[in-house]
Amino acid sequence: MRFDRYEDRANLADALEQMKAKGFSYLEKITAVDYKDHMEALYFLVDIEKNENELIKVRLENSSLWLPTVMELFKSADWYEREMAEMFGITIRGRKTERLLLEKWDGIDPPLRKSFVWGQEYRNREQKG
Amino acid sequence: MQITRINIGPIHPSTHGVLRLIVDLDGDTIEKVEPHIGFLHRGVEKLVENRMYMQNHVYMEKMDYVAPLAVDELYVATVEEAMGIEVKERAQYIRTIELELQRIASHLFFIGTLCNDIGNLFTVFIWCFADRDRVLRLLETATGSRMFYANMRLGGVKQDFPKGFEEDVLDCMDYIEKRTKEYERFLEKNPIFMERMKNVGILSSEDAIEYGISGPTLRASGIDYDTRKNHPYYAYEKASFSTQVLSRGDSFARYKIRVMEIRESINVIRLAFKKMPEGDAIGMPVKLVPPPIKKNEVIVRRELPRGENMMYMVADKKGPYRLAMRSAIFVSMAALDHIARGHKLADLFAIMGSLDFVMADVDK
Structure with a gap:
């Protein structure tokens, strides 16, 4: 399996549509990785009949963290996009804003970003008393 | 038409954890279901980034507490892949047997809770839990713990099977095989x-793929996809077992396929014991300094009792830089609205029971 297939954000929807037409109709997961100086969004695709897997990466600069929605292509993208938006603070364009899926409180840093220090929020609160 | 909106949960006996459902009803018919998840969200993906490799693996078991050994094995396999560690031949068989025992225990749990969910079949619940306990006792004999085993080590397992374990397992398997037939006789004549169960909650094969469903639920919808066959690992490469596929895609098919899978697991265990080689199976002790990383990015897929789980890891020196987990039932939960629409409210729990949720794994 290749780890180096990058697509441009503008081409993402087209690339996924082409892959779907080729037989990669099963979207396994969407997630992201924060590399501090940039982020990468990952789309895992599966061709069930041929038993092949494909990983498509999208490089996102820190200054423009947004992605187009792919919900029209894959229904399973719905919750994954919401999860990613919530955990990484990546805006998904082309869908209406919905309530948070996993967390209760809005307004804190997206937790899976590297800038979010684990336990810091709690320590701050303790210092304040 | 007047829509009534009702709230179910977060605490409800049939939600298998903490789950809140907002259901829109037209009379008694479901118009829309909106699951509110996240009550058990612990931020596991963040927590593992702050710990070292082998500190994490105990934590992984709490992901899916009905099949902890399977999640643990998936994580350890991911780390092994990143470090380029080969699993010892005997340990591969031990892992296979333990994974299948775990699958049987998990499916027995499923049948029990399903019967509890649909109403008045508490007898089967008690039967299944008594039988599951026999399997758990076997796992306890093999690993030293009843629920959270922590038995996987890099390159092998913590401890080999004790003496006389094979006979115990094979006896128990004969018993479970007999019992599955009894369940079938008891339930399918009821x-x-x-x-x-029949014709309730039908999920077509196209929708199953569209929603990204996997595992027994996908196979009950007529798609022959099993990670044990499609990306074989351990003894599954050598054991000749068949995947179970049904085509109807209703709640009954989802129940039936798990009963069939229990029997297939029993076959795998018998076969694995026959082929199991002698030798060393003990893995590396839990050191604070793990071997160096060879691959920077790894993907490992495993067929867990609830479906295909996947881990994608960006490896760092000491611990994972990022560990993304795909949980099979997270996706089933997203598809619940689609499956339940148009059914009566009372059927919602039959459908939910047949999808086999464990909320800790959904929420992460």
């Missing part, structure tokens, strides 16, 4: 059970 008009209430059949009425509530």
